[in-house]
Amino acid sequence: MAKEIGRRDFVKNMALTGAALAGAAALGGCSQSSASDSSSIKWDEETDVLVIGSGFAGCAAAIEAALAGAQVKVLEKMDITGGNSRICGGAMAVAESPLQEKEGIQDSPELLVEDMLKAGLGLNHVEKVRMIAEKSLETLQWTMDVLKVEWSDQMMWPGGHSVMRTYRAANNSGSGILEPALAKLKELGVPVETNMKMARIICDENRRVQGVEAIDRYKFSSDSGSGSRYIKARKAVVLAGGGFGANVALRTTQDPRLTEAIDCTNHPGCTGDALLEALKIDALPVHLSWIQLGPWASPDEKGFGLTPFFSTLEGAQWGIMVDPSTGKRIINEMGDRKQKSDAILATGHAAVMFVDSVGIQTVQEGVVDKILNKTMWEFDSLDELASHFEIPADALKQEVARYNSFVANGEDLDFHKQTIKMATLIEKPPFYAVRLWPKVHHCMGGVMTDLECKVMDFNLEIIKGLYAAGEIAGGTHGACRVGSCAILDSLVCGRVAGQNAAQEDAWA
Amino acid sequence: MEDKSRDSNHRRYPGKNRTILIVALLAVVLASGTALGLVKASENPSFCTACHIMEPYYQSWDNSCLLAHVHAEEGLTCHECHDESLGAKAQEGFKYVTGDYEEPLPQLDFSREDCLECHTDFEEVMVSTDHGGGENPHDSPHWEDMECTMCHSMHGQSQVYCTQCHDFEWAEYLGENWNY
Ligand SMILES: Cc1cc2nc3c(=O)[nH]c(=O)nc-3n(C[C@H](O)[C@H](O)[C@H](O)COP(=O)(O)OP(=O)(O)OC[C@H]3O[C@@H](n4cnc5c(N)ncnc54)[C@H](O)[C@@H]3O)c2cc1C
Numbered sequence: 001m002a003k004e005i006g007r008r009d010f011v012k013n014m015a016l017t018g019a020a021l022a023g024a025a026a027l028g029g030c031s032q033s034s035a036s037d038s039s040s041i042k043w044d045e046e047t048d049v050l051v052i053g054s055g056f057a058g059c060a061a062a063i064e065a066a067l068a069g070a071q072v073k074v075l076e077k078m079d080i081t082g083g084n085s086r087i088c089g090g091a092m093a094v095a096e097s098p099l100q101e102k103e104g105i106q107d108s109p110e111l112l113v114e115d116m117l118k119a120g121l122g123l124n125h126v127e128k129v130r131m132i133a134e135k136s137l138e139t140l141q142w143t144m145d146v147l148k149v150e151w152s153d154q155m156m157w158p159g160g161h162s163v164m165r166t167y168r169a170a171n172n173s174g175s176g177i178l179e180p181a182l183a184k185l186k187e188l189g190v191p192v193e194t195n196m197k198m199a200r201i202i203c204d205e206n207r208r209v210q211g212v213e214a215i216d217r218y219k220f221s222s223d224s225g226s227g228s229r230y231i232k233a234r235k236a237v238v239l240a241g242g243g244f245g246a247n248v249a250l251r252t253t254q255d256p257r258l259t260e261a262i263d264c265t266n267h268p269g270c271t272g273d274a275l276l277e278a279l280k281i282d283a284l285p286v287h288l289s290w291i292q293l294g295p296w297a298s299p300d301e302k303g304f305g306l307t308p309f310f311s312t313l314e315g316a317q318w319g320i321m322v323d324p325s326t327g328k329r330i331i332n333e334m335g336d337r338k339q340k341s342d343a344i345l346a347t348g349h350a351a352v353m354f355v356d357s358v359g360i361q362t363v364q365e366g367v368v369d370k371i372l373n374k375t376m377w378e379f380d381s382l383d384e385l386a387s388h389f390e391i392p393a394d395a396l397k398q399e400v401a402r403y404n405s406f407v408a409n410g411e412d413l414d415f416h417k418q419t420i421k422m423a424t425l426i427e428k429p430p431f432y433a434v435r436l437w438p439k440v441h442h443c444m445g446g447v448m449t450d451l452e453c454k455v456m457d458f459n460l461e462i463i464k465g466l467y468a469a470g471e472i473a474g475g476t477h478g479a480c481r482v483g484s485c486a487i488l489d490s491l492v493c494g495r496v497a498g499q500n501a502a503q504e505d506a507w508a
Numbered sequence: 509m510e511d512k513s514r515d516s517n518h519r520r521y522p523g524k525n526r527t528i529l530i531v532a533l534l535a536v537v538l539a540s541g542t543a544l545g546l547v548k549a550s551e552n553p554s555f556c557t558a559c560h561i562m563e564p565y566y567q568s569w570d571n572s573c574l575l576a577h578v579h580a581e582e583g584l585t586c587h588e589c590h591d592e593s594l595g596a597k598a599q600e601g602f603k604y605v606t607g608d609y610e611e612p613l614p615q616l617d618f619s620r621e622d623c624l625e626c627h628t629d630f631e632e633v634m635v636s637t638d639h640g641g642g643e644n645p646h647d648s649p650h651w652e653d654m655e656c657t658m659c660h661s662m663h664g665q666s667q668v669y670c671t672q673c674h675d676f677e678w679a680e681y682l683g684e685n686w687n688y
Contacts (some may be wrong), residue, residue, distance in 0.1 A: 079658055080651070087673065089648055173649040195617075219615065226614065268672060303673030366642055374675065 016166070038204045043211065046232035046508075047073040049501045050212060051240055052198045052274050053084035056174070056487055057470025058240035059181035060494025061501065063146070066188040068502035070235060073189060077197035077218050080270045082178045083242045084471070087267055087304065089312075090169030090176050091156060091484040092143075093493075094136045099155050100165060106265030107163050109133035116485060119160045119336035120444075120478020121286065127451055128476045128493075135492045140167060141493070142205065147180040156313050158483030160336035162418060166484040171366075172309070177487065198227065199272055201237060201281050201466070207457070207506055209237050209281075209465035220269055234508050236465045236501035239455070240494060243443030243471035244272025251440065254289040264440040265294055265304035275472050278447045282457045283466070286474030288445035292481055293438035295340035299350050300375040300435060307375045307434050309367045311353055312483060317419050318359030320403050320426065321436065323347045327386070329403065332415035338480035341438040352389050354433035356426045368432070379431045389433065400426050440482050446474030453497035467501050469493035553586050559604045561611055568663040570682045576662045588626075589618065589662070623656045643676050 048070035048507040051062045058074055066072045080086070094100075095112040112133040117124050157164040163179060169176030176334040185192055197218040203209045211232040215225035244250050251258045254366040264270075279285055296316070298307035316333040321340075323330050328353065331343035344351045359367060372378065379385040386393035404425045406412045412420040447468050448456040455466040469488035477485065553569055556562040569576040569586065579588070602620045627633060634646040645659070648670065658669045668679050668688040679688035 079655060171649050175650045175652070179652050217614075217617075265673070301675045302671065305673055305675070369642055371642070 038202050038210055041202060041211075041230050043232040043469060044229045045073075046211070046234060047071045047507065048233070048235040049073075049498070050075065050231055050233035050236075051238045051239060051498075052212070053083060053240035053242055053470070053472070054081035054182075054192050054194075055240060055242055055470060056177065056181070056490035056496070057085075057236070057242075057472070057494035058450040059085075059178065059185060060491045061240055061467070061469055061498030062190050063184050063188065063194075064495045064498030065238075065455065065502040066185070066190050066498075068499060070502035072188075072190045073231070074185070074192040075193060075196040075198055075212075075214055075231075076194045076195040077196055077215075077273075078220055078267075081182060081192055081194060083177070083267050084270055085174045085178050085487075085490065088174035089304075089308070089484075090172055090174045090487070091158065091163050092140070092177075092487040093482070093484040094135075094140045094167055094488070095133055095165060096137055097140060097155075097167065099153065099163065099167065100163075105163050105165070107165050108345050109136065111162060112136065112165065115160060115162050116482050117476065119338065119480040119482045121338075121480065123235070123290070123475075123478030125286075125475035125478075126304055128449075129416045131451055131496075132476065132489050132492045136488055139488065139491050139495070142495070143177060143180075147177070147184055149177050149180050150484075156484075157317065157334075157419065158312055159332075159334045159340065160314055160480075160482040161484075167286065174487070177491075185216035186280065195219065195225070196229070198241070198277065199228070201277050202230070203281060203465070204507075207281075207463060209233065209308050209463060210507060212237060232508065233465065234506035236467055238453075238494075238497045238501050239274050239278055239447070239466065239468040239472050240470045240490075240497075241272070241274025241472050242270050243272050243446070243453070244275060245440045245443055247271040248462070250276075251291055251443075254445070255291050258291060258293075258440055262293070262438070262440055263297070263299070263303065265297060266440070266481070272443070272472075275446060278455060278466070278468065278472070281463065281466075283455045283458070283468075284448035284462060286445055286448045287478070288443075288474065290398040290444040290477075290479050291440060292337055292477075293341040293345075295337055295344055295438050296436060297439035297441075298375040298434055299437040301371075303439075304441075305375065306367065306370050309435075310363055310371065310376065311434055311436055314359065314362040314364075315353050315355055315434065318362055318423060318426075319353050319355035320400070321351045321353040322391065322396065322399060324349065324352050324389045324391045327391045327393075328399050329414060332412070332417045334417050335415070336480050336482060337441070342407060344436060344438055350435040350437040352391065352433055353436055354385060354426075354431050356424075356431050357428045358424045359426065360432045372432075376432055376434045379433065380429050382431060385431050385433055389435070442477075443471055444474065444477040444479065444481055446472045448475065449473045449493075451496075452500045453493050454500070465504060465507065467497040469497040510628070551585065551587065553580075556586055559600070561604070561609065561613060565613075565663050573683060574663060575666060575685060577658060579662070590616075618657055620653060620655050623660075637678075639678050643674075643678065645670055645676075 049065040049072045051058045051074040054074050054076040062072045062074050095107045095109045100107050113129050116129050152168045152170045155164050156166045156168055195218050198212045199213040199215050200213040204213050214229045216227055216229045218225035246264050246268055248260050250272050295313035296308045320329050321333050331340050382397050383393050386396045407423045407425050410421045449468050453467045453469050454462045455468045457463050476489050557566045568574045569580045637646050638644045660666050665685050671679050671688045
């Protein structure tokens with residue numbers, strides 16, 4: 001399917017490059033095609049705030065706008081709602097949370113900012129990061145009070161965080177947050193229309209966004225629908241269309257290494273078309289070429305699969321990851337995604353991550369049963385493990401001994417694993433191992449937004465009536481998003497966008 | 509003045525009017541007889557192939573590995589799912605005759621509720637596909653009320669949506685009407 005999308009969108013992307021360049025040359029000016037004809041448009045329907053996309057960012061924006069009294073409508077191009085939000089792991093970082101307090105973990109929004117900037121190589125838009133970190137606790141509370149989300153009482157510790165701070169939805173899926181959000185929208189009487197694709201943003205000659213042209217009864221599988229529908233947004237359009245990880249043609253224009261040969265964890269509709277439409281009306285692109293690979297993905301299953309429930313968490317914490325050609329560790333297993341992906345890619349082949357029978361006990365119930373003999377294998381000895389993956393056995397045993405000495409001394413002299421003090425010796429068979437090879441996971445880049453989530457143009461001015469939140473908005477995560485910070489980002493910014501959109505003066 | 513002339517018309521051609529009335533009545537009787545006949549005939553799925561574009565849909569019902577045929581074997585015909593009103597048929601016929609249709613025909617939307625009208629006990633559906641190991645497609649952690657048509661297709665290949673991200677062993681044992 002990815003291949004098909006790729007070809008179909010290639011022409012579009014070439015047009016995009018042209019449009020972006022033309023926009024840059026003219027330094028602004030709402031694109032001709034959308035601005036000039038807005039007065040002649042016959043609107044089929046209207047609302048105050050029109051939200052594009054029904055993931056976390058879109059739902060949060062729609063809920064807040066509706067709570068502020070605006071008439072709201074949500075458009076979703078796919079057959080089902082939720083995009084990446086629905087299929088994601090449902091893990092959200094929160095600083096100074098009740099669970100941290102219970103566990104006696106010292107944390108602060110500043111520390112979360114620090115972790116995000118470190119992973120992001122300082123490319124992050126700091127003020128945005130700060131806003132997200134500072135609103136994390138309030139947002140958690142909102143999910144509980146307003147959405148009635150059920151969170152697990154066990155936190156988790158994804159790589160790149162200096163302390164344990166991540167909440168997870170009780171059902172281990174983003175749907176545990178999304179379904180309550182959709183239920184809230186239903187309660188508020190906000191229509192969420194599926195199979196309705198925003199195909200063009202319409203603005204007037206003063207570059208005020210007025211609404212959109214949508215494709216009615218849109219079918220993603222055939223990339224066609226029954227015709228255009230013009231929807232007027234009296235106050236604002238909120239773009240919450242997600243990233244473009246599943247669009248091979250587009251992502252390779254930004255990072256040519258990310259060809260079809262690299263699998264992707266995203267939902268198939270993660271093709272960036274809302275983003276492209278924003279760029280066509282001169283929204284300023286930010287960091288589009290920073291596309292994240294998930295280093296915890298298994299080449300032995302499709303997409304995100306189930307292996308990451310081991311390899312992002314306990315596998316990394318209680319195990320080690322080695323290059324099978326040398327038997328040596330290659331990176332801090334609890335490092336951020338960029339460090340780890342780069343390290344694996346540099347070897348040119350899948351890494352092997354393994355734990356012993358003590359480490360495996362820490363893995364969440366049910367996970368091992370589901371992946372054993374599919375993406376995970378059990379071995380009675382390190383020799384057996386080495387032979388299965390063609391690892392030089394002596395080198396591997398030496399490396400395990402070295403790592404065990406770090407565990408015993410509470411310090412990882414090679415890679416400074418931050419959880420080494422909690423780790424246990426890797427010595428008790430059976431051993432459990434998976435293969436890891438990165439997959440395209442997250443787009444850090446997107447459109448430029450200010451702290452009110454208003455979209456900015458090539459003049460660094462606001463495009464009036466246009467907001468963006470979630471993965472479609474760029475800059476927050478810099479070069480690398482830390483695990484469990486995207487849900488936080490999408491919910492915080494979605495809410496901010498919705499609150500502000502509802503306050504806009506209506507143009508009509 | 510006008511009224512008067514109308515009156516005079518009446519008076520001048522009383523016999524002709526009666527004939528028209530009788531012919532019209534006869535036409536109505538004949539037409540409704542034909543319509544009734546058509547309605548009756550249209551209950552037979554092969555009637556639908558009177559429009560050649562319906563042939564593949566009919567074939568999928570009559571003799572195929574597809575879900576439409578599974579329903580046929582249970583004795584169900586087209587109208588169990590498709591609108592059987594005379595108006596709908598007349599409209600379809602008109603569109604066919606005037607060439608006002610797209611080929612292939614656009615896919616119709618059927619909601620979960622449509623399917624559940626007959627498959628009333630969803631719990632039963634869930635239990636029937638519970639092979640253990642938490643890999644039940646009808647009890648996914650990602651969806652509460654997923655549309656049936658996300659996976660099931662009546663007249664075309666069905667597609668396991670979940671296998672975009674998961675490798676499920678059970679998917680390999682599905683019939684030839686499935687892609688996975
Ligand atoms: C498998 C997986 C696991 C993840 N796990 C986590 C996790 O545990 N914690 C975490 O913090 N992050 C996680 N992430 C990242 C996170 O899920 C996403 O970044 C986040 O959900 C993005 O939310 P969003 O609302 O911006 O976009 P999405 O949820 O992708 O929603 C965007 C929606 O907009 C629709 N759309 C796009 N264009 C148009 C258009 N033109 N017209 C109409 N609709 C349109 C799309 O179809 C889609 O439904 C994960 C991601 C994946 C893929």
